[in-house]
Amino acid sequence: MRIINRKPSRRLGAFLAMLPFAGLLIAYAVASHYRRLDNPADKLLPSLSDIADAFLRMATQADKRTGDILLWSDTFDSLWRLGTGMGLATLLAVCVGVAIGFIPHIRSGLAPFVAALSLIPPITVLPILFIMFGLGELSKIMLIVVGTAPVMIRSVAQAVMDIPTEMMIKAQTLGASTWQMLTRVVLPQILPALITAIRLGLVPAWIFLISAEAIASTSGLGYRIFLVRRYLAMDVILPYVVWITLLALILDKLLLIFSRRAFPWHHLGGERL
Amino acid sequence: MRIINRKPSRRLGAFLAMLPFAGLLIAYAVASHYRRLDNPADKLLPSLSDIADAFLRMATQADKRTGDILLWSDTFDSLWRLGTGMGLATLLAVCVGVAIGFIPHIRSGLAPFVAALSLIPPITVLPILFIMFGLGELSKIMLIVVGTAPVMIRSVAQAVMDIPTEMMIKAQTLGASTWQMLTRVVLPQILPALITAIRLGLVPAWIFLISAEAIASTSGLGYRIFLVRRYLAMDVILPYVVWITLLALILDKLLLIFSRRAFPWHHLGGERL
Amino acid sequence: MTGVPKISVRDLTMRYGDTLVLERISIDVPEGAFCTLVGASGCGKSTFLRLLLSQERPSGGVIEMDGAPLPEEPTPDRGIVFQKYSVLPHLSVEDNLILAAEFERAPVTGRLFAGARRDARQDVAEILERIGLAPARKRYPAQLSGGMQQRLAIAQALLKRPTVLLLDEPFGALDPGIRIDMHEILQELWREMSMTVFMVTHDIQEAFKLGTRLLVFDKVRHDPHAPEAYGATITYDIPLDRNQKPQPPASLEELAGAASKPEKSLGGHPA
Amino acid sequence: MTGVPKISVRDLTMRYGDTLVLERISIDVPEGAFCTLVGASGCGKSTFLRLLLSQERPSGGVIEMDGAPLPEEPTPDRGIVFQKYSVLPHLSVEDNLILAAEFERAPVTGRLFAGARRDARQDVAEILERIGLAPARKRYPAQLSGGMQQRLAIAQALLKRPTVLLLDEPFGALDPGIRIDMHEILQELWREMSMTVFMVTHDIQEAFKLGTRLLVFDKVRHDPHAPEAYGATITYDIPLDRNQKPQPPASLEELAGAASKPEKSLGGHPA
Amino acid sequence: ASAEKKESFKVCWSIYVGWMPWGYLSDSGIMKKWADKYGITVDIVQINDYVESINQYTAGEYDGCSMTNMDALSIPAGGGVDTTALIVGDYSNGNDAIILKDKSDLKDIAGQNVNLVELSVSHYLLARALESVGLAEKDLTVVNTSDADMIAAYKTDDVTAVVTWNPLVSEILAEPNANKVFDSAGIPGEIIDIMMVNTETLADNPDFGKALVGAWYEVMGLMAAGDEAALTAMAEASGTDLAGYKAQLDSTEMFYTPAEAVKFTESAELPKTMEFVATFLFDHGILGEGAPSPEFVGVAFPDGSVYGDKGNVKLRFDATYMQMAADGAL
Ligand SMILES: Nc1ncnc2c1ncn2[C@@H]1O[C@H](COP(=O)(O)OP(=O)(O)OP(=O)(O)O)[C@@H](O)[C@H]1O
Ligand SMILES: Nc1ncnc2c1ncn2[C@@H]1O[C@H](COP(=O)(O)OP(=O)(O)OP(=O)(O)O)[C@@H](O)[C@H]1O
Ligand SMILES: [Mg+2]
Numbered sequence A, B: 001m002r003i004i005n006r007k008p009s010r011r012l013g014a015f016l017a018m019l020p021f022a023g024l025l026i027a028y029a030v031a032s033h034y035r036r037l038d039n040p041a042d043k044l045l046p047s048l049s050d051i052a053d054a055f056l057r058m059a060t061q062a063d064k065r066t067g068d069i070l071l072w073s074d075t076f077d078s079l080w081r082l083g084t085g086m087g088l089a090t091l092l093a094v095c096v097g098v099a100i101g102f103i104p105h106i107r108s109g110l111a112p113f114v115a116a117l118s119l120i121p122p123i124t125v126l127p128i129l130f131i132m133f134g135l136g137e138l139s140k141i142m143l144i145v146v147g148t149a150p151v152m153i154r155s156v157a158q159a160v161m162d163i164p165t166e167m168m169i170k171a172q173t174l175g176a177s178t179w180q181m182l183t184r185v186v187l188p189q190i191l192p193a194l195i196t197a198i199r200l201g202l203v204p205a206w207i208f209l210i211s212a213e214a215i216a217s218t219s220g221l222g223y224r225i226f227l228v229r230r231y232l233a234m235d236v237i238l239p240y241v242v243w244i245t246l247l248a249l250i251l252d253k254l255l256l257i258f259s260r261r262a263f264p265w266h267h268l269g270g271e272r273l
Numbered sequence C, D: 001m002t003g004v005p006k007i008s009v010r011d012l013t014m015r016y017g018d019t020l021v022l023e024r025i026s027i028d029v030p031e032g033a034f035c036t037l038v039g040a041s042g043c044g045k046s047t048f049l050r051l052l053l054s055q056e057r058p059s060g061g062v063i064e065m066d067g068a069p070l071p072e073e074p075t076p077d078r079g080i081v082f083q084k085y086s087v088l089p090h091l092s093v094e095d096n097l098i099l100a101a102e103f104e105r106a107p108v109t110g111r112l113f114a115g116a117r118r119d120a121r122q123d124v125a126e127i128l129e130r131i132g133l134a135p136a137r138k139r140y141p142a143q144l145s146g147g148m149q150q151r152l153a154i155a156q157a158l159l160k161r162p163t164v165l166l167l168d169e170p171f172g173a174l175d176p177g178i179r180i181d182m183h184e185i186l187q188e189l190w191r192e193m194s195m196t197v198f199m200v201t202h203d204i205q206e207a208f209k210l211g212t213r214l215l216v217f218d219k220v221r222h223d224p225h226a227p228e229a230y231g232a233t234i235t236y237d238i239p240l241d242r243n244q245k246p247q248p249p250a251s252l253e254e255l256a257g258a259a260s261k262p263e264k265s266l267g268g269h270p271a
Numbered sequence E: 001a002s003a004e005k006k007e008s009f010k011v012c013w014s015i016y017v018g019w020m021p022w023g024y025l026s027d028s029g030i031m032k033k034w035a036d037k038y039g040i041t042v043d044i045v046q047i048n049d050y051v052e053s054i055n056q057y058t059a060g061e062y063d064g065c066s067m068t069n070m071d072a073l074s075i076p077a078g079g080g081v082d083t084t085a086l087i088v089g090d091y092s093n094g095n096d097a098i099i100l101k102d103k104s105d106l107k108d109i110a111g112q113n114v115n116l117v118e119l120s121v122s123h124y125l126l127a128r129a130l131e132s133v134g135l136a137e138k139d140l141t142v143v144n145t146s147d148a149d150m151i152a153a154y155k156t157d158d159v160t161a162v163v164t165w166n167p168l169v170s171e172i173l174a175e176p177n178a179n180k181v182f183d184s185a186g187i188p189g190e191i192i193d194i195m196m197v198n199t200e201t202l203a204d205n206p207d208f209g210k211a212l213v214g215a216w217y218e219v220m221g222l223m224a225a226g227d228e229a230a231l232t233a234m235a236e237a238s239g240t241d242l243a244g245y246k247a248q249l250d251s252t253e254m255f256y257t258p259a260e261a262v263k264f265t266e267s268a269e270l271p272k273t274m275e276f277v278a279t280f281l282f283d284h285g286i287l288g289e290g291a292p293s294p295e296f297v298g299v300a301f302p303d304g305s306v307y308g309d310k311g312n313v314k315l316r317f318d319a320t321y322m323q324m325a326a327d328g329a330l
């Protein structure tokens, strides 16, 4: 039987999924081992046990200065910023995106502008953002918003435009007002696309969060990485990176599960990655 | 007639499209005017004519030190890096993405790994990239690859999985070998999705390019922006940002036009943003 | 029934870009008529329905309803069943059916709650039984077979009791038993509400059984080098007298032939 | 024709998760038979075809072809026409038809060039005429009407001259004239190549006209509280003698009824 | 900004050996104590990105900012913001260094790629060092490299020469193949770390200046006395430990007493230093395209003398407030 027609069993699938992770870990351990043969104090690729120690320290011991357990306070601060930023971006995406997708005049007016905005690399206008929004929490949140909202707006607008015309027509023949079409036909149907847009938007959002925290902050996961980077403390950086990735993964899966629960009709079709 | 059933004429559409751009320009001119009332030498929001001067200078006068016309040499270097990086990322996306989408065993093995990879903010692992790829052109290109490839791989894999099973079955009943299915059914059908993935990938690619050029470089658009940021030369930064946005816009449109030409069958459906 | 026809079409022309789809169609349809539309695939029957629904504006000519120009956009007095995408995928079978009531009774929220919702559901229980979807009332459209989806779409379109009903091959995906049931329901409602019906079908037998008038769409002129140059029009307009039906099969086959040949005459030879 | 049946199905059961779709189907089909499959929508006819094609593996029971277990995956000796998605959207009409030849003659590139390509196109010119798509040979499927697409799909499936041909409502979207032409082409090829055909249709008339054997799918047991608990099986297996056709319409209607009632008997009352 | 009397002020600082007291000042409540004394409030804000902190100050978001003499001249003063050096905190005495990989003579730098933060004090240090051995910048290639990535960069084979500052210098020197070939001890007093404040704000609100200076020298007193708690807090805030921080302090010439600072500010060396700096900036086009000469921006000194354009004085060295501290008049 062709390989494309064969499906691995559950167990084999789980085993295969683990392989690349295990491979990466082993490759790291070997590389680290050989670097430390040369220079036992090598900071670039510390041993796995050093990393575990550092992580444990960050995760359990209170910082002398602030009395906080750094990992948790950093995580909390970063997630708060990420959540607020993505919340705002989502709100914008729904309002502006639906308007663009639903109303041809607004589409003509705003679509090119949003397209242009989405192509501006936000880090180039950082100084302007900082001046406009100050250096407090607001500017970090705004960097996330500015970085993710235009693309999310476009996805939502596209989702609205992808609703078959037939359905809009049908709603009109059922006596719906424009407002009712919005609330009963358009919004419910784009919600799954919105969740997808949020999931896709979270990838750059993390990057912007970390960039913002590296520039002006006194807490957060990105700040910590930035702070210890000048000493090349990879034993702190690496577990932080893994931790960030894990958080991102969990957020992503939670959104997916939410979407499955809330919009079962959307997930009746083909397989999703 | 409802606003949603009315379409603006071509002329009105073009006018509406210009409005937000004009608004932005006017808002800038006014803000700049008032700031310069306070401090005529204000660097943050230079006058439009100062910006035009600076741009003209960058675009026409040879630099005293290097003898190059900076705008063009920067543009050339950046586009070269961007092109190479995206080329590599595209190659990876096609090879790995198609393998993941097409072959269930590879999907089981690699999909979770790629999903995890796509969530790592690449700027946090810069030191490791440096060690692996040095500090020259390669590491800049690799930052782009690492930043864009995982998401592109996922899009391509999803595109492969979105091909209706019926078509795979049909190809098999027409006597196609697995290889022929790959070259005649799968690859041609995902090419439009690949172009879309490239277009979407270019947005973060620009960001990574600029970040990479900020790290260790002697030329490039991002280099120039970060260099002159040291003395808040917004009269150079702003036209560079507009120029980058314009380049990004042109690249995007070229890809779209290419896709329309090369894959007319893909563009027969509904309206696209 | 006044002297004014329900639908009056004069010199209707429709083109998409360079493609002329319909040309010079003129027809008067009195209230209560049941027009069945047949014609080769791709000749513009669906386009004609879209025009009657105001989903698109004609390139030329006028359509009048009750003597007044057609409203510029779809209205509840003209119901529609499309070939596909006719039901809302995010609503269960039951919720698809109470939607019209929700639009009417809750102008702001567009949604009924608690008791009002229960009442609305009660109201559609009978319809659900009638179209055989009662056991599937909680399912989403994607969980239904094509046939079941289409039955739901028909029920949904009839809910607002439109005065003009437009049907685009509504029974194409139904199996014969259900199809005959649906014919009955449809005819019952048509008589009850004196609806004016336009139905596109590929089944000539069905066209004869249900219609009071048969409209055959066809191109009258052809240019082999530019198949897009000419559009279709109504080539036959046959009143079907209820009492004389069914028509002799010979002429039936001939009509079917007329309706389907044009595309082949562009260069093919008879099979 | 040896004593071994072309297709032999024994105790076939298929379930998706908790839903039992087909149960205990056993049937022997000799070479050259033309089986028409009818049954209520959603009862599992398409599933049965997918099993015959090895697109899915049965949950229980065996299917044999020529006395040997069915290959584990689709093979060129079994052709298929689906309800939709049957043609490749990125190839023009012509290229869709030469694809099989390209697969055969160019194992590595899967693509013919220059002269070889011209020859292959020449080879399909006649088929293009026959299905009335000659003027549309350069168009992409999305530029064709549903009917034209389906004609293309049928032509494509017949190209490899399969010994078993599976058709899932292939004529559902065709207008009557073309449908009759396609019937002729199909029957011609069927006789010529002694293909064994399984065709799902909703048109009982068509089932009687084309088939040598009519298979009616239906559920024999029902649990009103758990409609998923029982699956369909073949309730009637009627040999259709060529010379006695057509069958008297009375029994025809009855069969149609049998095929379509189950879903309503879950709680509905007759309309 | 047309200044006026106001009661709340914001100053910003970024992480650097000589500026860590600002963080401690705010965390320990010393700043609040002094601000209360003058009936004002002073917010001390840490900004991780040094250039961003200066940009923010220049844009008018902050009333004061810690920066070097060179950046003060190029960014705020060059950008038309009249700026006063309120507290001259220290000068780099080895904190900035040129490091070669596997080579030990400064002359070997010719022809190499040199990684440094372009247009920063590192660049200036390099220019001054090259002068001392008769080389010029065109004899080598400068590669702009972000300070955050300097250590990782040094570990790659591509990088053979770097110019940077502490704590990066000590990190890099820990590598066996790293040789320091020149450091700021070779140009003492030229790289000065200063708390710069807006001249108009200061003029309208002398209490602001007094509070800052008072608080600063209280902490200086603690540091001079070797207060372990204070030093440890600063060390940790900069991401290292006490020993590491002390090592960095060793190559920094801190002015622990106001008298030292006043003396330095009033010395005759300072105008010469500023001339070097202005020339360097002018040569690199940093003073703006409109600048006809290095003297385009005027710099005023405590004795009233001015370097450069007297009609365009934008940077002022003023020892008044430090003198008050020295006199115990706060
Ligand atoms: N939006 C459009 N833009 C361009 N051409 C169109 C559009 N809609 C329809 N057409 C063309 O108009 C012609 C008529 O299409 P229409 O769907 O009305 O045919 P039909 O008679 O309903 O066919 P079928 O029986 O297959 O449903 C076709 O050639 C089609 O390609
Ligand atoms: N992949 C699947 N997963 C779960 N259930 C499925 C799947 N495919 C089909 N079914 C279910 O199996 C049953 C039979 O479906 P099938 O498509 O075979 O019916 P059918 O007889 O072809 O109907 P129709 O006449 O409408 O085409 C349906 O109830 C359907 O919901
Ligand atoms: Mg149609």
Ligand SMILES: [Mg+2]
Residues within 6 Å of the ligand: D045, D046, D047, D168
């Ligand atoms: Mg089916």
